[in-house]
Amino acid sequence: MSQSDTCFDYKHIWHPYSSMTNPVPSFSVISAKGVYLKLQNGKNIIDGMSSWWSVIHGYNHPILNKALKKQIKKMSHVMFGGITHPPAIKLCKKLIALTPKKLDCIFLSDSGSVAVEVAMKMLIQYWQSLGQKRRLFLTIRNGYHGDTFAAMSVSDPDNSMHKLYNNLLPINLFANAPISSFNESWNTSDIISFQEKIEENSLKIAGVILEPIVQGVGGMNFYHPTYLKKIKILCDRYCIPLIFDEIATGFGRTGKFFAFEHADVVPDILCLGKAMTGGTITLAATLTSRHIANTISKSKIGCFMHGPTYMGNPLACAVANANIKILNTNQWKIQVSNIEAQLVKHLLPLMNHPYVVNVRILGAIGVVECSRLVNMFLIQKFFVKHGVWIRPFKRLIYIVPPYIIHSHALKKLIDVIEKALNNRKLFI
Template sequence: MTGAAGSPIWHPFTQHALQPQMIPITRGEGAYLHAADGRPIIDAIASWWVVTHGHCHPPIVRAIQQQAERLDQVIFAGYTHEPAEQVAAGLLDLTPPGLAHVFFSDSGATSVEVALKMALGYFRNIGQLRTRIVVMQHSYHGDTIGAMSVGARGVFNAAYEPLLFDVAVVPFPAEGREQATLDALAAICERDRPAAFIVEPLVLGAGGMLMYPAVVLREMHRICRAHGVLFIADEVMTGWGRTGTLFACEQAEITPDIACYAKGLTGGAMPLAVTLCSEAIFAAHLSADRGRTFFHSSSYTANPIACAAASANLALWRQPETRARAAAVAAMQQCCLERFRYDERFSDLRRCGTITALDLHAEKPGYLADVGPKLHGIFRDSHVLLRPLGHTIYVMPPYCVTSEDLDTVYAAIDEAVDRVL
């Protein structure tokens, strides 16, 4: 069953001329979504990378229900509430040491906007003229203006180019070319005295699930420290166990000056994001001069119901079995990926934690590769939710997924690729 072609809804990242009908989903449970016609669909990409423990995970659902009966919403300027206080304290307990303050927002892109404003506000308030931002090639940080500005320029944002600010770009540290990235970053830091370097740690998501080692992340952090450049870690996707540790920065043993977390923050149940920063950045905005206030807000900042979901999620991550489950999924993913190790249809098989990716040999590589929509359509018919990034197929499931589920997913990939080739 598909949604009515005449629906007034404009769906995200959807070309309605090519995909006029949507699949109505009536409920979710565990690793599955259930369509209105009764079909179970394996959610192999965690519904755009947000669902961690599974759909409608009981402890999170209970927390949402209980909070909705007590306090649904309150202005967060001049007021606070227990769920937000619990989330802030819990985050500072779990995140890399040295992060000291928590600013709430409602999406990954917004958390990045907050991070950029924090960095620029910091240097303005301490009397240094530093405004340039350094980014990594192929990066993606969201679809608001600031987030697009620090992401890769191309099909995602070509129409909005007049609105975007200029940035400095370092090359992606591809295998064998890591030093070129480090040299470029050092040169820009010395020449331009930028305010901040923003990066997706270990895995570049929408850029094609590109992966690089923790030693490179550690060295980029060292270079920034040596030049007084703020290091912003966009862990919107890489956080919450995706890369094999709770947060990707742990593998490099670094603490960013500013960190962005969203997606799995509530286990995927509610929209909520946070931007964490060091004491120095907060202190630079702390003043009797109201002009040094950090001017950012949204109407639903730290919504109590969303915070209750996040608090329940943090409680789950304090349990050893949660991390053990994520580790088990990582191991299962590696086993499943091996079936294509010597398959000439694919190249660059890769895994980081619970994320796997492989590139299909295609005449037109990249996000607009014609093979992407073809594969997506076949996966839909196979009752598997996979959404290739052009010629790149990736699997990023909820942690409740079973080995049988993953066998089905990888069998669907095998069959779909056979059909399109």
């Protein structure tokens, strides 16, 4: 990329969560292979983020590339309204086989945020079909479900990046987040706040939505599986549908194929995205029960009122099928287990660092919670200079590497995090 292109990017292109007047510098990537990103200057850096949780098998995977090339020779896209095609049918068969038997109706979309929007719209229309105008959703604090409006309305209202939209968003119900960590003892008081909310508002709540086990960018908290079990019992008691947002955690990231498997509970609606295509092209899905789907479909309207232009995109469906074929070899289980073991061995000791509040590890997720905010301008340059790509936020430095990462590359990611902690200039 030329100097003029760099200047153009800086002046005209808006990157995620960035300012146009004082943007965080962007690094030009010209190619990627395995766990490495190749920069414009020829330097290879280790990707510790899997391009925001999605590139689980690494970049330029031959099986995924082959699937894309094969499909694009047939058609890259065709509308899904009134038309169907083999890649979508094959994918939906695979998703039904992978998920609990209860979830047998699938709505395909093109991003995780939209999958959440679809889930929420389903439940609003579901209750309308039953003659009830329920519009409230119950969730927990410190959550994150996406950047579109309905998704923002169930993300943390006070501490999230969406706070500035509070006066415009629908007002939903927020219970206190559980404090019992994944590997610690269950604290029975954790469920009290949620139980009070659902009891007081049971006839107004359209649905409950949660990120199972792992709260993502709301704080990267890993909570106790018993909490999910208690939530499910309450939802069943009051006949309130339960949505699980597995967009970040689905497809093996936590050591289980889906994070809700840690609690052995089944939702009424399941949202999937990110890793579904192995990080090659955008695709998402919302799965629900036959009961919910039929209730919506038998209403006066007679159909579910949603239909993205790129719904069921054949190219995305084809590569998702190839991705699931790779996952079905179960090699991911060994890979994620090895990553977790190495994180425990080398990342966990950073708990003793004077600038570290906590270290959390689950599956192929490693989180270092710092005592001070990171300086994004400086720390990003520091990581790239030392040969790694890590994208922190607020006080969190976390890694979610591709499953294929070798031990030496993972060790380097951890070593560079430690070097960053030792450099006080990188923190505010």
